[in-house]
Amino acid sequence: MKSRADLKRVKCCVVKIGSAVLTDNGQGLNRSAINHWVEQISELKSRGINVVVVSSGSVAEGMVRLGWSTRPHTLQELQAAASVGQMGLIQAYEQSFQAQGFKTAQVLLTHDDLANRTRYLNARATIKTLLDLSVVPIINENDVVANEELRVGDNDTLAAIIANLMSVDLLMILTDQDGFFDSDPRINSNALLLNEVSVNDDSLDFAASAGAGALGRGGMQTKLTAARIASRSGTATIIAPGLKDNVILNVIEGKQIGTLLIPNEAPVSARKRWLTAHLDVKGEVVMDKGAEQAIKQSGVSLLPIGVVGVKGCFDRGDLVACVSESGKELARGLVNYSSVEIDTIKRNKSSEIERLIGFVGEPEIIHRDNLVLI
Numbered sequence: 001m002k003s004r005a006d007l008k009r010v011k012c013c014v015v016k017i018g019s020a021v022l023t024d025n026g027q028g029l030n031r032s033a034i035n036h037w038v039e040q041i042s043e044l045k046s047r048g049i050n051v052v053v054v055s056s057g058s059v060a061e062g063m064v065r066l067g068w069s070t071r072p073h074t075l076q077e078l079q080a081a082a083s084v085g086q087m088g089l090i091q092a093y094e095q096s097f098q099a100q101g102f103k104t105a106q107v108l109l110t111h112d113d114l115a116n117r118t119r120y121l122n123a124r125a126t127i128k129t130l131l132d133l134s135v136v137p138i139i140n141e142n143d144v145v146a147n148e149e150l151r152v153g154d155n156d157t158l159a160a161i162i163a164n165l166m167s168v169d170l171l172m173i174l175t176d177q178d179g180f181f182d183s184d185p186r187i188n189s190n191a192l193l194l195n196e197v198s199v200n201d202d203s204l205d206f207a208a209s210a211g212a213g214a215l216g217r218g219g220m221q222t223k224l225t226a227a228r229i230a231s232r233s234g235t236a237t238i239i240a241p242g243l244k245d246n247v248i249l250n251v252i253e254g255k256q257i258g259t260l261l262i263p264n265e266a267p268v269s270a271r272k273r274w275l276t277a278h279l280d281v282k283g284e285v286v287m288d289k290g291a292e293q294a295i296k297q298s299g300v301s302l303l304p305i306g307v308v309g310v311k312g313c314f315d316r317g318d319l320v321a322c323v324s325e326s327g328k329e330l331a332r333g334l335v336n337y338s339s340v341e342i343d344t345i346k347r348n349k350s351s352e353i354e355r356l357i358g359f360v361g362e363p364e365i366i367h368r369d370n371l372v373l374i
Helices: 004-009 031-046 058-066 075-099 111-115 117-132 155-166 203-209 220-233 247-252 270-276 289-297 339-345 350-357
Strands: 012-017 050-055 104-109 136-141 170-175 196-198 236-241 259-262 283-287 307-312 319-323 329-334 371-373
Touching: 004 236, 004 247, 012 031, 012 155, 031 050, 031 075, 031 247, 050 075, 050 117, 050 155, 058 075, 075 104, 075 136, 104 117, 111 117, 117 136, 117 155, 136 155, 155 170, 155 220, 155 270, 170 220, 170 247, 203 220, 220 236, 220 259, 220 270, 236 247, 270 329, 270 371, 283 289, 289 329, 289 371, 307 339, 339 350
Parallel strands: 012 050, 012 170, 050 136, 104 136, 170 236, 196 259, 283 319
Antiparallel strands: 236 259, 283 307, 319 329, 329 371
16 A cells, blocks of 8 residues: 555455543543444445454443542453453444444454464454454453453554454554644644655654653554554554544545555565564564674574674573664564573574584574564
């Protein structure tokens, strides 16, 4: 997808609805807004466009049902609120879609579900089957059981991973902002709304770090990160004002609304998209400039000769970050050796591995098929 004109050819999209637009000023779910979004999604489905909904709001709805005025801080109370609120959230979607003649399905996921290859593929097969049956999947993180180790972290990231999982054309993030600005519009009255921009444009990082919006668990930085994750499957992302009339339909019709973040790289393989779902990085391997350039420009494997340092404690098969000597993360991958073994074989040729650690598994520290650029 290269421009808004291409939006008219979308066949499948993920619509992520954030808590800032889903909740009614602390009064629970905004039922009127839900009905309006459902009407638009139903219209898309009548046009033959598949839609997956990733929805926040369970904790906020649970707080209302439990009579809590402030968001709890303990994990157990947050999980209790999510458990109570999820009932109301799904009920609201079910009733609204039922009125439009469509069935819904609740899909609750954790990071562990998405990081495990078999469960990842099972989730994909189930969601695809639901879409084939013209059912609307309503996806949320399984907050009731997810602790910090199992948590995806925020629904922007979850939506991006689902976009990769299903290889959709578009990720639509509905928020309470008009889109992505070049600076924080709450501070700078002259901030400019970006219309269309490459998802990897370096200027976006500065704008996001300036605090352009702070919604739910994350602000614009999480949305930018999500857009970059989604781009790995060639998926474009649009950040749009969720409460504007007909926002979903206007986006699909290519109208000037929100900010379109355009992927500018070829989609990566399905296996590498699965690697993107791995969020639990166990450590780091530090690369020299030669290795850094090689994996960025040529897509080669990471060899021991190009590694100059190791951080953290990890085992064979764990996910690690590949960083430059200045500490910038450039890639992630599944290692063929433990942190102790890599520390021993670093800066050496692959032919020296057996001499140094007594055995040789693979000549690479990370094979290119298990390595994805960030």
